[in-house]
Amino acid sequence: MIIHNNILRAKFIHRPNRFQAYVDINGEESMVHVPNTGRCKEILIPGCTVVLREENNPTRKTKYDLIGGYKGNRFINIDSHIPNKVVEEALKNKKIELLKKYSIIQREKTFGNSRFDFKLVDNEDNECYLEVKGVTLEEEGKTMFPDAPTDRGRKHLLELVEVKKLGKEAAVLFLIQMEGAKYFSPHDEMDKNFGEALRYAKRKGVHVLAYDCFVGEKFITIKDLVEVRM
Structure with missing residues (x-):
């Protein structure tokens, strides 16, 4: 399947709970949604490169979903949907x-x-x-x-x-x-x-x-x- 939404990279900062994470987007800290209730601790490491999917929904609290991250050179998709x-x-x-x-x-x-x-x-x-x-x-x-x-x-x-x-x-x-x-x-x-x-x-x-x-x-x-x- 193809992801048609806009995609961008960011730097992972931390994840205070299952559904939220903070990332660095071009030097600015932003809160994003995490569509995965698992721990993903071996992927979501502070400083790692993560991938965000832009969600054009005006009722959302966050603009982006964190859909994956790089573990070394390997990209892992973490979107549970x-x-x-x-x-x-x-x-x-x-x-x-x-x-x-x-x-x-x-x-x-x-x-x-x-x-x-x-x-x-x-x-x-x-x-x-x-x-x-x-x-x-x-x-x-x-x-x-x-x-x-x-x-x-x-x-x-x-x-x-x-x-x-x-x-x-x-x-x-x-x-x-x-x-x-x-x-x-x-x-x-x-x-x-x-x-x-x-x-x-x-x-x-x-x-x-x-x-x-x-x-x-x-x-x-x-x-x-x-x-x-x-």
Whole structure:
């Protein structure tokens, strides 16, 4: 997908809470919105270069969204609204091999007590519920999720198991918002319960997928299937 809004670089100063950050734009300190409730501590380091997306909404308190940052030479997109859009584009373009057979793509569909990102239906009315998780945490090529505890994420996985019990397909896709990932693993040190739930879901037949992305300051699109190590 292409980002059509104006994009500019800034220098990161600090992040007082989950939703706000202060950056230096051409020598002037400005408050910006952070569209990611994760910690992103290994990316948002004081003095690092970050990328802002201009939002032309007069009702907003901030003019810009902080959508990514540079970790060395690697740009990492951190916008939590992006993964579903990238995956939807990939589904429509048949870029995800396991899910190519599904021709009907529906967003935000409820099953049981959870609302999943996608409900997919093939030509024979077989259904698959798909949950998408954005991944921004990386250490020497190893990518991990989550970077903050997520009880909601654990519940999604357990609900996907209930989908399988009713004879439908279920999958979780970890979209790695950067290039060059070597493999993906659950981040047990951050949230052991999520890791246990992911392993349990896989044992019960839930498909666990990870893909990295082609990423630039003004674009992001799905790239390659990445090995999942549990």
